Amino acid sequence: MRGSLHSIGQQLLGPPGRRRMRVQQTLLGMPALLLMQILLLVEHRVSGAALGELGWYAAITWSGCAVFYGLVRSGWSERLSAEASLSLPQMAFAMGCVAWAYWLAGPLRPALLLLMPLTLSFGVFALDDRRVRTLSALGIVGVGGVVALRLPAQAAWPDVALDLSMWLFTAVTLASIGVLARRLARMRERLRAQKSELRDALERIQLLATRDALTGLLNRRAMMEQLQTLARSRQPMTLALADLDRFKQINDEHGHAVGDRVLQAFGQRAQQMFGESGLVARWGGEEFLFAMPHADETLLRMLLEQLRSTLAGSAHEGLPVSVRIGFSAGVARCHALTDLEEAIERADQAMYRAKVAGRGCTSSLAVVQDPAREPA
Numbered sequence: 001m002r003g004s005l006h007s008i009g010q011q012l013l014g015p016p017g018r019r020r021m022r023v024q025q026t027l028l029g030m031p032a033l034l035l036m037q038i039l040l041l042v043e044h045r046v047s048g049a050a051l052g053e054l055g056w057y058a059a060i061t062w063s064g065c066a067v068f069y070g071l072v073r074s075g076w077s078e079r080l081s082a083e084a085s086l087s088l089p090q091m092a093f094a095m096g097c098v099a100w101a102y103w104l105a106g107p108l109r110p111a112l113l114l115l116m117p118l119t120l121s122f123g124v125f126a127l128d129d130r131r132v133r134t135l136s137a138l139g140i141v142g143v144g145g146v147v148a149l150r151l152p153a154q155a156a157w158p159d160v161a162l163d164l165s166m167w168l169f170t171a172v173t174l175a176s177i178g179v180l181a182r183r184l185a186r187m188r189e190r191l192r193a194q195k196s197e198l199r200d201a202l203e204r205i206q207l208l209a210t211r212d213a214l215t216g217l218l219n220r221r222a223m224m225e226q227l228q229t230l231a232r233s234r235q236p237m238t239l240a241l242a243d244l245d246r247f248k249q250i251n252d253e254h255g256h257a258v259g260d261r262v263l264q265a266f267g268q269r270a271q272q273m274f275g276e277s278g279l280v281a282r283w284g285g286e287e288f289l290f291a292m293p294h295a296d297e298t299l300l301r302m303l304l305e306q307l308r309s310t311l312a313g314s315a316h317e318g319l320p321v322s323v324r325i326g327f328s329a330g331v332a333r334c335h336a337l338t339d340l341e342e343a344i345e346r347a348d349q350a351m352y353r354a355k356v357a358g359r360g361c362t363s364s365l366a367v368v369q370d371p372a373r374e375p376a
């Protein structure tokens with residue numbers, strides 16, 4: 001029994017997600033509608049009045065509910081309106097139902113008007129303040145109209161006073177909700193602005209924490225994190241450690257600012273060449289680490305040679321023509337997380353071997369060896 005009730009509920013609401021939330025919102029007003037109709041029925045029964053108009057009321061209001069439910073549950077509302085929950089028409093409809101019930105009701109009618117501000121208060125969360133105020137005006141005019149229409153039929157002064165005061169209190173309450181909605185809208189705007197400021201600040205912090213300020217490449221810590229993630233997922237990769245050749249000389253001859261521009265030029269070219277298929281980081285002063293997942297040593301060596309000839313063959317903006325950018329590199333393979341530190345160490349030693357071998361070349365070591373004892 002519980003199982004079948006559960007599955008009916010699931011069918012009624014649909015699969016979990018945003019649409020289901022909209023369906024739940026649509027169903028929310030139905031208990032209130034049912035309650036209103038019970039109240040009207042009781043009143044009519046007690047007073048012995050004819051039920052004719054009540055039948056129309058029930059038929060039209062429930063048909064309206066069924067249409068809204070069908071549109072939202074089927075997803076048609078998503079195609080029909082940018083506001084897929086159809087909150088505005090649903091609330092306008094609900095307020096119309098309350099006003100009509102007020103018209104039909106007898107002495108218990110003041111209770112019905114409580115549903116007006118209740119409906120509008122849902123709108124404060126679902127709609128923008130302009131729409132809430134439109135609904136509020138609609139409610140005031142709607143109840144006012146019903147009260148005005150009832151006046152000629154009122155026999156006694158207390159009934160007229162009751163209707164007018166009910167309208168007055170409803171108007172004040174609905175107008176207050178409209179004001180409240182405006183305040184809430186301003187608060188939401190402030191929150192939205194703060195949220196976007198926070199997001200920007202977070203992006204800036206992330207950039208500062210993960211990027212090298214001079215070259216814009218990944219910094220050592222961020223690179224290490226990325227390499228650990230790759231190694232943890234058991235992706236074999238080839239690493240290369242590159243060190244600019246005779247960089248101190250560039251600094252000494254042309255000044256530190258030119259040295260900085262050389263680092264930037266190298267970083268830019270390296271990123272252009274490796275950024276799509278691999279990772280490049282500024283590892284230290286004039287050292288850069290390259291990583292290519294799934295690539296073999298031959299491919300990485302080939303790309304390094306391309307980088308070398310690009311750097312040698314092109315003029316660099318903002319740099320004296322006499323400045324030549326060259327580098328020595330060491331290559332090593334990494335197969336697992338436990339191998340990572342050692343692979344970087346091997347690449348470092350291989351790079352040192354390339355320096356010893358005369359610079360401007362790439363070297364590799366199969367195992368950790370003492371480069372001083374084993375020249376290239």
Ligand SMILES: Nc1nc2c(ncn2[C@@H]2O[C@H](COP(=O)(O)OP(=O)(O)OP(=O)(O)O)[C@@H](O)[C@H]2O)c(=O)[nH]1
Pocket residue numbers: 214243244245246247248249251255256257258259260263284285286355359
């Ligand atoms: N302009 C500049 N220089 C830097 C930066 N970081 C490190 N350096 C310089 O890089 C130079 C590295 O010099 P060395 O380690 O002797 O290496 P090298 O001159 O490239 O010689 P080899 O590596 O043997 O070819 C030092 O003079 C550092 O001051 C930086 O951010 N900007």
